[in-house]
Amino acid sequence: MKQVGIPLILTAMAVSTPALAQETLFLAGYGGSFQKTMEEKILPPFEAEHDVTVTYVAGRSAETVAKLQAQQGNQEINVAIVDDGPMFQAIEFGFCDTIADAPVYSNIYELAGPESFSGKAAGLGLIATGITYNKESFEKNGWDAPKSWNDLLDSKFEQRVSSSPIGGTYGLHMLVKFAQLNGGGENDIEPGFDLVREKLVPNVLSWSSSNDQLAQMFQSGEIDIAVWGSSRAIALKNTGVPVDFVYPEEGAVALRSAVCPVVDNNEPELSQALVQYLVSPEAQAILAAEAGFGPVNKETKLTDEVAASVPYGPETVNQMTSVDWTVINEHRADWTNEWNRTVER
Numbered sequence: 001m002k003q004v005g006i007p008l009i010l011t012a013m014a015v016s017t018p019a020l021a022q023e024t025l026f027l028a029g030y031g032g033s034f035q036k037t038m039e040e041k042i043l044p045p046f047e048a049e050h051d052v053t054v055t056y057v058a059g060r061s062a063e064t065v066a067k068l069q070a071q072q073g074n075q076e077i078n079v080a081i082v083d084d085g086p087m088f089q090a091i092e093f094g095f096c097d098t099i100a101d102a103p104v105y106s107n108i109y110e111l112a113g114p115e116s117f118s119g120k121a122a123g124l125g126l127i128a129t130g131i132t133y134n135k136e137s138f139e140k141n142g143w144d145a146p147k148s149w150n151d152l153l154d155s156k157f158e159q160r161v162s163s164s165p166i167g168g169t170y171g172l173h174m175l176v177k178f179a180q181l182n183g184g185g186e187n188d189i190e191p192g193f194d195l196v197r198e199k200l201v202p203n204v205l206s207w208s209s210s211n212d213q214l215a216q217m218f219q220s221g222e223i224d225i226a227v228w229g230s231s232r233a234i235a236l237k238n239t240g241v242p243v244d245f246v247y248p249e250e251g252a253v254a255l256r257s258a259v260c261p262v263v264d265n266n267e268p269e270l271s272q273a274l275v276q277y278l279v280s281p282e283a284q285a286i287l288a289a290e291a292g293f294g295p296v297n298k299e300t301k302l303t304d305e306v307a308a309s310v311p312y313g314p315e316t317v318n319q320m321t322s323v324d325w326t327v328i329n330e331h332r333a334d335w336t337n338e339w340n341r342t343v344e345r
Contacts, residue, residue, distance in 0.1 A: 023052045025270055028067065029081030030257075031058035037290040046277045052270060061086040068095040068262065075262050078271040081278075084256040085169065087121050088325035096120040096260035100272045104279055104297070109317050111254055112296035116322065121260035122279055125293025126311045128230040128245075128252035128320060129173040136242040137224045146225060149177055149248045153199040161203040162214055163227035166332075166339050171207070173253040174227045175335070176323050181250060186327040189335060196343055207344050218243055229255060231292030234309040251321040252311075257293060288312070 029038065035058045043054045059067065061082035068077060068090060075095075082090065090096055099105070099114040099122060110116065112123020131146045138145060143156070152161055164171040178200070179185050179192025205223055208214035215236050217223045230252075233245035259278055261271040277283055284295040288302055294311030295302070302312060311317055328335075 023050075023267060023270060025052055025054045025078045025267055025274060026057055026076055027054050027079045027081070027274065028057040028059060028064045028077045030060070034291050037286065041286050041290065042278070042283050045282075046274060050270060050273060054274070065090050065093075065095070069093065073264075075265045077262050078265045078267050079259060079261055079274050081124060081257060081259045083169065084117075084123075084254075084258050084322075085325050085329065087117065087256075087258040087260065089329055090260065091118055091120045092326070092329070095263060097263040097265075097268065097271070099261070099275065102272070102276045104276050107281075107298045108279060108296050109298060109314075111317060111320060111322055112256055112258075117258060117260070121258045122275060123296040124257040124259045124278055125284075125287050125291065126296060126317065126320070127255040127257070127292070127294065128247060128311045128316075129170050129227065129255055130230065130248055130252035131225060131246040132218070132228040132233040132236075132243050133225040133246065134218060134221075134223075134242060135244050137221070145244070146246050147249050149174075149181060149250055152203065152225065152227065153195065155203070157203045157225055159203065159205045160224040161200070161226060162205055162208050162217055162223045164209075164214070165207045165344050166335060169255055170227050170229055172328070172332075173255070173323065175339075176328070177250070177253060177321075186324040186331075189331070193338060193342065201343060215241075230294075230311060231309075234292065238309075247311075247316065247319065251319050254311075254320040254322050256296075256322065 035056055039056055047054055057077060064080050064082050065086045068080060071077065080090065098119055105114055108122065112126065114122050133146050163174055166172045166175050175189065175192045175196060176186055178195040179189050182191035182195050184191035208217065211232050214226055214228060218236060219241055230245050233243055237243050259275050261268065261275055265271055279297055281297050281300045284297045284300040285302060287293040288295050288310050289306045292310055294317065311320065
């Protein structure tokens, strides 16, 4: 047998190690078509540039936060994508690292910048909670297009309105907005409950348990107007249902998808780089076209067709409002009990 000297073995190991030791990042986020977009269109350029493999871990926002909690002290996830409500929970629990300064963040709308997430996350995409209405039905009845949140309270819409209950984000946004319009807000929610109970409930045909159910009610002609998200409304419109989405004059509410580098993970620098890449104009344009997210980066360029389907541009984004999730998360269980007891009985 031919002997191989130690120096030769070490040389061979040095040559082969880089190929064997390619870094791996674990990115947790939404499943379904969003996962497909990430894996096929967004992540490959980042993987090639950084010589890294990004493994996608699919799950709903609550599931991702639960994974971060279960792995606390020994995190396997490097970067997490969740909705803004759960993101504030993750931040409160100490799961998110501080966002490192980078030039890209100077181009992020204030509504979605790291400062809006206590420096621990960044907005990834915007969906507007506003009003969706059946244009055909409105024209038939001679009604003007809705322009205000208060239009939902008009008695002519008796039994022709729908929304998710406050277990869903759209319904929760609606409750907070009605509280604000009636002299309250997150810290004083009762004015919102008063408006809902006294003026909205008579108009509601049913509280939709899912987006599919609400879409079906529009398709069947059971409802004329609803509280819904911009991406959902445009998706339904693209199937041929004669609906349109309205940004109310008092402001649509922003549902922000958000992304954070996980604290104490094994690849902190690559994690920060991935977050920066995800809010770059290039990645944002893909998310707008494929996921229906309004870009958070002001430099993102969209086609006219895509721009018309998402919250886009300073004029639209700057009139959107956000809610105080720190207060909401503290009181949401009590609000849900009150809703179940006095609204959705």
